[in-house]
Amino acid sequence: AQRVTQPEKLLSVFKGAPVELKCNYSYSGSPELFWYVQYSRQRLQLLLRHISRESIKGFTADLNKGETSFHLKKPFAQEEDSAMYYCALKGGNTPLVFGKGTRLSVIA
Amino acid sequence: GAVVSQHPSRVICKSGTSVKIECRSLDFQATTMFWYRQFPKQSLMLMATSNEGSKATYEQGVEKDKFLINHASLTLSTLTVTSAHPEDSSFYICSASSKSGPSYNEQFFGPGTRLTVL
Secondary structure (H helix, E strand, O other): EEEEEOOOEEEEEEEEHHHHHHHHEEOOOOEEEEEEEEEOHHHHHEEEEEOOOOOEEOEEEOEEEEOOOEEEEEEEOOHHHHHEEEEEEEEOOOOOOOOOOOEEEOOO | OOOOEEEEEEHHHEOOOOOEEEHHHHHOOOOOOEEEOOOOOOOOOEEEEEOOOOOOOEEEOOOOOEEEEEEOOOOOEEEEOOOOOHHHHHEEEEEOOOOOOOOOOOEEOOOOOOEEEO
């Protein structure tokens, strides 16, 4: 079965501080991992996916197969990063399975 | 990226009535559409997956007779909540993906529809 775990419901950090949003997954095959972001009153949008290995808005995420993790990191948080972040997994042709989400609050 | 729209964005209805929510892919052909439900402060839960021209595949625990899904064309899917009850009040989000083009198999999300059943 596919499962995504985001252990933190809420994460508060000060502006300029490093951010790490945790995500662990369970899947027997080779999954595709994603981070989606939902800003206030906006739709869900793709932030990054592990296969592209790029940095978006300063965020990066590395797939660690040994630890089955895909943590999202940013060295210096900005106020505009405050949003709901969802880690998601896709196995083969199956739909995305989402974690419960972490609300990031960046304090000025 | 590709654009997915939903209509209406918000609907209030009386208990016992039926409500139809439309999901459209505006600039691509969506071979597959997904319907999710999101309760307040909770994650998205997949309700069903539909491929154009085929019957939808429902997730365990989702009543297919209550949540009717139609995917008659490559740009439109509808979700009809039949005989709605207050516990059906939720945020319904559709997602669409295509099996062709540069965004192959990526899911694009609509803005969601907030349903309130009185």
